[in-house]
Amino acid sequence: MSSGPLSGIRILEVGHVLAGPFCAMILADLGADVIKIEPPAGDMARNITGNFIGPYNDYFTSINRNKRGIVLDLGTAEGQTRMAELAASAHGLITNLRPSTIKRFGLTYDALKTHNDKLVCVALTGFGLDGPYADKPAYDYIVQALTGVMALTGDPGGLPTKAGYSAVDNSTGIMGAVGLLAKIVEGKGGQVDVSLFDTMLMQLNYLASAYLNHGVKPQRIANSGHPHMVPAQVFATSDGYAVLFISTDKFWRRFCDIVGWPERADDPKFATMAARAENREEVIAETAALMKTRDTAAWVELLGAEGIVVSGIATLDSALDGDIATTRDMVAVIPTPDGPLRVVGNPIKMSDHGASYGPPPLLGEHTDDVLAGTVATAAK
Numbered sequence: 514m515s516s517g518p519l520s521g522i523r524i525l526e527v528g529h530v531l532a533g534p535f536c537a538m539i540l541a542d543l544g545a546d547v548i549k550i551e552p553p554a555g556d557m558a559r560n561i562t563g564n565f566i567g568p569y570n571d572y573f574t575s576i577n578r579n580k581r582g583i584v585l586d587l588g589t590a591e592g593q594t595r596m597a598e599l600a601a602s603a604h605g606l607i608t609n610l611r612p613s614t615i616k617r618f619g620l621t622y623d624a625l626k627t628h629n630d631k632l633v634c635v636a637l638t639g640f641g642l643d644g645p646y647a648d649k650p651a652y653d654y655i656v657q658a659l660t661g662v663m664a665l666t667g668d669p670g671g672l673p674t675k676a677g678y679s680a681v682d683n684s685t686g687i688m689g690a691v692g693l694l695a696k697i698v699e700g701k702g703g704q705v706d707v708s709l710f711d712t713m714l715m716q717l718n719y720l721a722s723a724y725l726n727h728g729v730k731p732q733r734i735a736n737s738g739h740p741h742m743v744p745a746q747v748f749a750t751s752d753g754y755a756v757l758f759i760s761t762d763k764f765w766r767r768f769c770d771i772v773g774w775p776e777r778a779d780d781p782k783f784a785t786m787a788a789r790a791e792n793r794e795e796v797i798a799e800t801a802a803l804m805k806t807r808d809t810a811a812w813v814e815l816l817g818a819e820g821i822v823v824s825g826i827a828t829l830d831s832a833l834d835g836d837i838a839t840t841r842d843m844v845a846v847i848p849t850p851d852g853p854l855r856v857v858g859n860p861i862k863m864s865d866h867g868a869s870y871g872p873p874p875l876l877g878e879h880t881d882d883v884l885a886g887t888v889a890t891a892a893k
Contacts, residue, residue, distance in 0.1 A: 517544025517866050525599055525606045527620055529556045531679055532637045533609030534576040536686035541579035542859040548883055549582045555876045567851025574854055574873050582874025583883045587618040598887040601628045605693045609637040612647040622704040633696040635689045635705040642706045651709055653681040660713040669733045685712045743789040743796050748804035755809045758822040762786060771819050772803060845870045
């Protein structure tokens with residue numbers, strides 16, 4: 514277990530696949546003693562992919578490092594007794610099972626407060642722990658569809674498109690960690706209810722505000738264009754693509770100066786952000802023609818040197834292998850007897866705590882040690 518600002522905090526995790534385990538791993542990276550509680554068959558994430566280094570699966574490793582792992586069958590009386598013993602000495606419990614399962618296994622604050630009234634219970638669910646939609650099946654894909662995220666993503670006229678990664682599950686895990694820590698800082702136990710649906714609606718912030726206050730329904734914009742800033746989107750270059758992001762009138766004037774457009778810098782149709790948004794088609798057409806005159810690297814060098822926000826479009830492999838990830842120490846290596854496990858590091862950097870990463874637990878690896886500790890504590 515790593516040291517860190519959460520050293521001395523014990524968190525129980527009864528989760529599977531992504532949102533719950535990711536939430537708990539954030540806390541484990543910061544020094545919490547996270548005890549991952551799995552059923553006898555284990556978390557299904559252990560076998561989602563066939564990519565293993567020894568016993569360690571890529572998927573499972575990516576969201577379960579730095580934890581201790583035990584096996585408990587919460588459907589049995591013995592499992593329930595052990596769970597109560599663990600809850601008595603824990604600060605928090607994170608679960609992302611279905612609401613009906615959470616309640617059946619007694620993983621709520623109401624069920625556990627008799628054992629520890631300062632326990633913070635976090636339920637990460639699709640549509641809330643209670644209510645008419647509580648037990649409706651929910652996955653990242655479905656929530657992207659139901660919150661408007663898919664409808665907003667992609668080019669006009671094309672198919673609704675999901676984000677290329679598990680944006681909903683990851684975001685909900687982060688919100689769960691924030692909620693749990695807020696209650697721990699408060700010094701009171703209680704139930705924290707974080708849903709995937711609510712999390713994604715919140716992330717649509719300014720788009721939702723425009724609709725709620727002014728009835729403005731957001732629309733897809735071609736080439737990943739920004740709804741307010743123009744030009745700010747993907748442009749084709751002579752050899753590929755580049756993202757150009759002109760955020761202010763100052764940068765528009767600077768851009769015009771660099772590319773030899775002095776007449777456009779003060780043109781009433783182009784000079785202000787509002788004018789460029791109103792005349793989007795003309796601005797984009799002229800900028801698109803210009804961007805095709807050079808290759809991506811040339812535009813990045815020319816515009817980037819003058820402070821204009823521009824970049825090529827990296828692939829995940831090039832980002833992981835690139836200089837930015839290297840200088841930020843974002844790729845970590847966990848040694849194992851079967852070879853190194855390479856993982857993406859925690860983005861939270863602290864001046865007085867260096868990152869420390871250990872392998873994920875094998876199924877039931879720490880059961881005897883952890884449960885022996887609870888028995889010893891109960892006997893005192």
